[in-house]
Amino acid sequence: METSGFTSEQLTVREAISKICSNFPDEYWALHDESGEYPHELHAALAKDGWIGIALPEELGGAGLGISEATMMLHTVSESGAGIAGAQSIHANVYATQPVAKFATPEQRQRMLPRLIGGEWRACFGVTEPNAGLETLKLRTLAVRDGEYYKISGQKIWISSAQVASKMVLLARTAPLEEVKKPSEGLSLFFIDFDKTAPGLELKRIKKMGGRAIDANEVFFDNYRVPADTLIGKEGQGFKIVLHGMNAERCLLAGEALGIGYAALTKASKYARERVVFGRPIGQNQGIQHPLASAYMNLEAAKLATYHAARLYDNSAIDSSITPHAVGVACNSAKYLAAEAAFTACERAVLAHGGMGYAQEYHVERYLRECFVPRIAPVSGEMILNYVGEKVLGLPRSY
Numbered sequence: 001m002e003t004s005g006f007t008s009e010q011l012t013v014r015e016a017i018s019k020i021c022s023n024f025p026d027e028y029w030a031l032h033d034e035s036g037e038y039p040h041e042l043h044a045a046l047a048k049d050g051w052i053g054i055a056l057p058e059e060l061g062g063a064g065l066g067i068s069e070a071t072m073m074l075h076t077v078s079e080s081g082a083g084i085a086g087a088q089s090i091h092a093n094v095y096a097t098q099p100v101a102k103f104a105t106p107e108q109r110q111r112m113l114p115r116l117i118g119g120e121w122r123a124c125f126g127v128t129e130p131n132a133g134l135e136t137l138k139l140r141t142l143a144v145r146d147g148e149y150y151k152i153s154g155q156k157i158w159i160s161s162a163q164v165a166s167k168m169v170l171l172a173r174t175a176p177l178e179e180v181k182k183p184s185e186g187l188s189l190f191f192i193d194f195d196k197t198a199p200g201l202e203l204k205r206i207k208k209m210g211g212r213a214i215d216a217n218e219v220f221f222d223n224y225r226v227p228a229d230t231l232i233g234k235e236g237q238g239f240k241i242v243l244h245g246m247n248a249e250r251c252l253l254a255g256e257a258l259g260i261g262y263a264a265l266t267k268a269s270k271y272a273r274e275r276v277v278f279g280r281p282i283g284q285n286q287g288i289q290h291p292l293a294s295a296y297m298n299l300e301a302a303k304l305a306t307y308h309a310a311r312l313y314d315n316s317a318i319d320s321s322i323t324p325h326a327v328g329v330a331c332n333s334a335k336y337l338a339a340e341a342a343f344t345a346c347e348r349a350v351l352a353h354g355g356m357g358y359a360q361e362y363h364v365e366r367y368l369r370e371c372f373v374p375r376i377a378p379v380s381g382e383m384i385l386n387y388v389g390e391k392v393l394g395l396p397r398s399y
Helices: 008-021 026-035 040-048 068-088 091-095 097-101 106-112 238-274 287-316 324-352 354-357 366-371 372-377 383-391
Strands: 124-126 142-146 149-160 167-175 185-194 202-203 214-226
Touching: 008 040, 008 068, 026 068, 026 366, 040 068, 068 238, 068 287, 068 354, 068 366, 068 372, 091 124, 091 214, 091 238, 097 106, 097 185, 097 238, 124 149, 149 167, 167 238, 185 214, 202 383, 238 287, 238 324, 238 366, 238 372, 287 324, 324 354, 324 366, 324 383, 354 366, 366 372
Parallel strands: 124 167, 142 167
Antiparallel strands: 142 149, 149 214, 167 185, 202 214
């Protein structure tokens, strides 16, 4: 990857994270993908050096850096061979904590965030529901006030790292959907204990195609009790609050996609230089060389879009001329472009290896399985195209 144009802070992050990740080679990730065992060692190594709190305030133990630097961190983790699985071992702890850092009271921030930053706690993010999918405003998980507590009932799905998390950032309804004038009303955000031994909480692990080192789960709540002081902000403000983290997530996932795309191209280029057929390296053939070169240029273009979006996100806090609309368009566009570029790079890497691309020992098949994640989550490419068509081009809403 060409690193010209990055800030000194981003390059420092890249160098430090690369050094940590060098202790976790492709073979480590292949083993964990096979066993489904969580990569506790990587999480511990990153927490030890303070990287879990890269974008959280210094007074809470974080680094006080921005999403631009956090994107570089996850990009570098992914590019090391850890892929989407490695990046997602810390992914939610970076973006899901952004709304907490911004909208929680000082007392809540002090109570909730330092032990996450230090690695003692891990958090998962509870938004998606099986009957809502992309229709976030149709969420039905209900939090009912009961004195000094809320009782939570409902179901969440595709919750990553729930098996190892001790906390959850949860979006739930404090007013039923049928009782609000607008679907965006009645949603509230909580930072709750995720105690799997407590009554009213049950998990079911989902078997999946790739990234198997990171668990994905269905979560069932049945009158699960949480203290009332776990509410972030005010009741009914949850959707506006959680949007603050969603744009950050799009940047981070774009970075993760770039990382796995560049990793795949590195493997493919090395193989194409070394594999000799008919008396010459296969990379000398334009049928191999041109698809890889095209994939590289697509990644470089997506890289520019990604770090432009991250810069807008960070600067919007201090520059009122940068509108939420501009940030939303940039972050969604970056996620789309990086996901598509990564998929192309991973697919072409497998094909460049020929039959060996199908073998686990060359790792590119693992990259290809994992690169579907940024194409699907947290919002599909089709919905991003809808968003740009409507919000940027002024076309009629299509759904």
